[in-house]
Amino acid sequence: MDEQWMIGQTSLSLGLNVGGPRRAPPVTRDHVEEDFMSSKKNHVVEALEAELQRVGKENRKLSDMLRALVAKYSDLQGKVSGMMAAAAAANSHRQSSTTSEGGSAASATRKRPRSDSLDTASRNPSPPLAVAGSSGRFAVSGPVGPDQAECTSVHEPCNSKRVRADECKATRVSKLYVHADPADLSLVVKDGYQWRKYGQKVTKDNPCPRAYFRCSFAPSCQVKKKVQRSAEDKTVLVATYDGDHNHAQPPKQQGSGGRKSGDAAAVRVSAAPVLVQQQRKQEASTAEQVADRKNLAEQMAATLTRDPGFKAALVSALSGRIPAAWPKTCQHKRIYSGKHFSRERAGA
DNA sequence: CGTATTTGACCTGCGC
DNA sequence: GCGCAGGTCAAATACG
Ligand SMILES: [Zn+2]
Numbered sequence: 001m002d003e004q005w006m007i008g009q010t011s012l013s014l015g016l017n018v019g020g021p022r023r024a025p026p027v028t029r030d031h032v033e034e035d036f037m038s039s040k041k042n043h044v045v046e047a048l049e050a051e052l053q054r055v056g057k058e059n060r061k062l063s064d065m066l067r068a069l070v071a072k073y074s075d076l077q078g079k080v081s082g083m084m085a086a087a088a089a090a091n092s093h094r095q096s097s098t099t100s101e102g103g104s105a106a107s108a109t110r111k112r113p114r115s116d117s118l119d120t121a122s123r124n125p126s127p128p129l130a131v132a133g134s135s136g137r138f139a140v141s142g143p144v145g146p147d148q149a150e151c152t153s154v155h156e157p158c159n160s161k162r163v164r165a166d167e168c169k170a171t172r173v174s175k176l177y178v179h180a181d182p183a184d185l186s187l188v189v190k191d192g193y194q195w196r197k198y199g200q201k202v203t204k205d206n207p208c209p210r211a212y213f214r215c216s217f218a219p220s221c222q223v224k225k226k227v228q229r230s231a232e233d234k235t236v237l238v239a240t241y242d243g244d245h246n247h248a249q250p251p252k253q254q255g256s257g258g259r260k261s262g263d264a265a266a267v268r269v270s271a272a273p274v275l276v277q278q279q280r281k282q283e284a285s286t287a288e289q290v291a292d293r294k295n296l297a298e299q300m301a302a303t304l305t306r307d308p309g310f311k312a313a314l315v316s317a318l319s320g321r322i323p324a325a326w327p328k329t330c331q332h333k334r335i336y337s338g339k340h341f342s343r344e345r346a347g348a
Numbered sequence: 349c350g351t352a353t354t355t356g357a358c359c360t361g362c363g364c
Numbered sequence: 365g366c367g368c369a370g371g372t373c374a375a376a377t378a379c380g
Contacts, residue, residue: 197353199372212371216352226371 176239177230187211187227189239192249195225206231221246 178189187200187209195213202209208229215223223243230236 196351198374200353200355201370201372204369210370214372 172241172244174241176241178237178239179235180229180237181235187229187237189225189227189237191239193223193245194250203228208234215245217245217247217250 176189176191180189188195188211194216196216196218197211198214199212200209201212206228208231210226210228213225213227215221223241223245225242226240228238228240230238
């Protein structure tokens with residue numbers, strides 16, 4: 001089905017793999033030479049065909065692996081969601097007794113618990129799920145020890161009223177608790193990704209402002225995060241991640257000119273990014289770990305399978321031609337995808 | 349000079 | 365319909 005594409009792409013790698021036998025336009029001088037050239041040409045064609053077959057084979061192999069990955073993922077996701085449902089049921093039982101958030105009774109009375117997990121999460125420390133199967137309890141309420149980060153994540157289904165149709169694809173929301181110096185006013189959680197701050201707001205139930213960040217790979221990556229100091233313990237930064245990155249963590253490179261990204265500025269925060277990542281893994285129970293990894297796999301699988309250019313990228317990768325610079329070009333344009341969203345919404 | 353951040357204005361959803 | 369609160373935009377500003 002992709003033969004045309006394959007041909008086009010393999011022609012890219014010809015230069016790499018075949019290399020030598022590129023001949024000049026045939027100016028026929030001799031029958032002998034012509035014969036020689038034609039035989040050589042045949043040789044090249046054979047080599048090309050072999051290469052084509054090899055690449056096709058690899059492509060099939062990778063596709064199979066991807067399929068298996070997706071299948072495994074959906075299987076595990078089913079299990080996880082089952083566990084989540086059970087945990088949520090258990091959670092809702094004791095939720096009434098564990099509203100230990102503090103004395104913010106006024107705000108609590110004003111609003112009914114919304115389905116928006118971000119909102120509820122910020123006012124209610126008990127997470128919307130408890131995936132910790134082994135430990136039984138999943139306490140994120142209190143601040144963790146110094147230099148520790150704790151993370152909880154959830155697949156947000158389409159039940160939120162505020163979630164619009166275009167966001168209905170089960171956005172993942174995860175919370176990360178990072179210990180930070182209270183004297184440091186920067187609301188930056190260094191997690192290895194690059195973020196662009198696009199807003200700050202003082203919320204009602206917390207005197208500390210909440211900062212809004214968007215992945216600097218936007219609009220290709222729609223991940224957002226909110227960072228706010230815990231109302232109880234100002235040494236704790238609560239980072240709420242909305243979505244999953246569809247790319248790897250950027251290397252510690254900063255573009256020419258301009259200033260450092262917010263991520264780089266976060267050196268002041270106690271937890272190093274790698275540390276955070278590792279602690280996320282460590283804190284997470286095995287179930288969550290699996291879910292986390294699965295989610296990553298899902299992201300990759302979904303992205304790849306959805307992307308028509310996946311195969312092209314695959315072949316490009318095989319031939320070492322990954323377009324590494326594309327996010328940079330994206331950054332150059334000041335694209336606010338959200339603007340289009342909101343404006344369109346306003347129009348409609 | 350190019351890019352990131354700041355910050356007031358604006359938009360949208362929700363409760364009354 | 366109005367007011368409130370959270371979220372986002374984008375011009376102005378800061379920075380390397
Ligand atoms: Zn991203």
